[in-house]
Amino acid sequence: MSISIFELFKIGVGPSSSHTVGPMVAARQFVRDLEERRKLGNTDRVEVHLFGSLALTGIGHGTDMAVLMGLLGESPDTVEVDTIDDRIREIHQNSRLNLSRDHEIEFNVGRDLLFHKDEFLPQHANGMTCRAFCADRMLFERSYFSIGGGFVLSGEDFSHREQIATLLPYDFNSASQLMELCDRHGWSIAELAMNNETAFRSQQQVKDGLWRIWEVMDASIQRGCHQTGVLPGGLNVRRRAAEMYRELSKQTQQERNRGLAILDWVSLFALAVNEENAARGRIVTAPTNGAAGVIPAVIAYYVQFVHDEELHGDLRDQVVKFLLTAGAVGMLFKKNASISAAEVGCQGEIGVACSMASAGLAAVQGGSNQQIENAAEIGMEHNLGLTCDPIAGLVQVPCIERNTMGAVKAINAARLALRGDGAHIVPLDSVIETMRQTGIDMQSKYKETSLGGLAVNAVNC
The missing domain is CATH 3.30.1330.90 (D-3-phosphoglycerate dehydrogenase; domain 3)
Incomplete structure (x- = not known):
């Protein structure tokens, strides 16, 4: 496929x-x-x-x-x-x-x-x-x-x-195939993904389209940071991103760079997107709506706190590289497991988004293909078994906060991978297969039915 x-x-x-x-x-x-x-x-x-x-x-x-x-x-x-x-x-x-x-x-x-x-x-x-x-x-x-x-x-x-799929010039059905193709041609994962995308459209169209994807992601962050009130649906969940944004904006540059303060901004970015999603706003499915805040939050973290043009090159090119790399990893989950919480629980949404974001962040920070694969593996390995149990069937609790956790975990996964040389015990393919098997074994009440977990154990007032 x-x-x-x-x-x-x-x-x-x-x-x-x-x-x-x-x-x-x-x-x-x-x-x-x-x-x-x-x-x-x-x-x-x-x-x-x-x-x-x-x-x-x-x-x-x-x-x-x-x-x-x-x-x-x-x-x-x-x-x-x-x-x-x-x-x-x-x-x-x-x-x-x-x-x-x-x-x-x-x-x-x-x-x-x-x-x-x-x-x-x-x-x-x-x-x-x-x-x-x-x-x-x-x-x-x-x-x-x-x-x-x-x-x-x-x-x-x-x-x-x-x-029913278009044949690609460098198609792959596993991480090992992806890595072998990259090694054979001397390409990064992003370069291979770009060469495949040109089967559908020109290289400039790919670049423009992916930058447009980031613009919509960024716009959802900006909107979410300025909207107040209560989210629809009856749970009376209060929008928090705007208040959090006002408080964080008061920080000096020194305060912003102190300790773990940057992670507050990462959480804000994810909150903003998923509050917009819960309010039926315009967002980017990445790779799902329930996990739509993870990748935008990690890209925003890179854009605002990491990117240095002298070290990393043109920002537009780097965002395109991030999305191409993340997309290649997402394809592996889509082909070999699932990105549907109704099939495999939230490990297929937040878990996959975390894995994709980890890979993208490692790529734009100069990671080798082996380090990128390691980052993707770490990102999923520590989301295995994650259930989907939305209260009242709404994509609000625990979904909104879960995106903040996925984004922070993705940053940590990339940092761990970049500290190593790319060698790791568990291959990405093994983690994907484990996620698939875990999803099969998971009871249906934990797979987006609201029949178990928090959906039945939390007091719904």
Whole structure:
């Protein structure tokens, strides 16, 4: 399965890549599938059935909103986030919506958007089935699976997903293959990743696209540092980033560089992004929404506290190198394990983001390929077994703070790796396989169902 960097880093909307971005993409694709079969014009009613984790935590994750936006023809990267609530309210009030923006049908949310909380489709925990009707006659039915990070497969594609990818000139399916290819050609991991990306677009387009990804990440940090109030969803979680930003901004340069003070800024960056995500703001899936704050926080740490143009070169080039390296590592997890918390728990989200960020940071600080692989391995090794147990199905507690922990751990992992010579006992491939096996063994109540862990043991007032 060949993956582009831009599939792992996608501009989207919060709060969840698997439960918001994926279902929006799937619902939009269903309408396109109707159009391709020339059945849209005869459609007068649509049903959407949500199964498994999408049903169990869908309300808290905004799956209902995402499905409606997708049916309206919206895409996660372009939808005007400030208009969503009003448009959803209008659909509820009028029981009407415009499929693909111009074909109006009746849509009663209570009747036509159904949550099957006790049923899982066999292919994946995040399954949904869409049906189109003319009167009482079903015109078309298709199932879709949100497999993590905003990736979506139809039921037909799911069984042969290895055959639907673009062939890459330097494809790799393991860390050992990646390292061997780099050694053979004398490339860094980032250089190999760039050579693969040029199978999709020009080198300048890759550079411009990745810099754009960082600009959106940075913008989410800046917005999060200035927004106040309570996050939506009913938990009454207070936004903390703005107050923290005001306090940290009072520091002198000497105070900022003292002891562990810089880590307060790293935590702030991650908090800001994930509060934006929880508020359904514009963020970058990196590689998921639940873990969207880890990589931006580590890049911001590098930009503000580490980068020296004389030592490290042009900042734009360094950010591109970070994202290319991180993306190559993310592909290994995507191919060989999972980045879906519904499949493997939060080790597949925060754990993978931490591993990716560790590798990216080691790369821009001059690490060898062996040190970069070591950093990625450390980043995941110490997230193995991490559960996903969001309270009330919201991407808030413990998810927001968990991003701060992932970012700080990534910095530590990179520092440990750079202190060594790249030699390490546990290969990255072994850690990825261990994560996959751990995810299989993990009980489903700890995999984004809100049926165990903090979701049932914390007092919800």
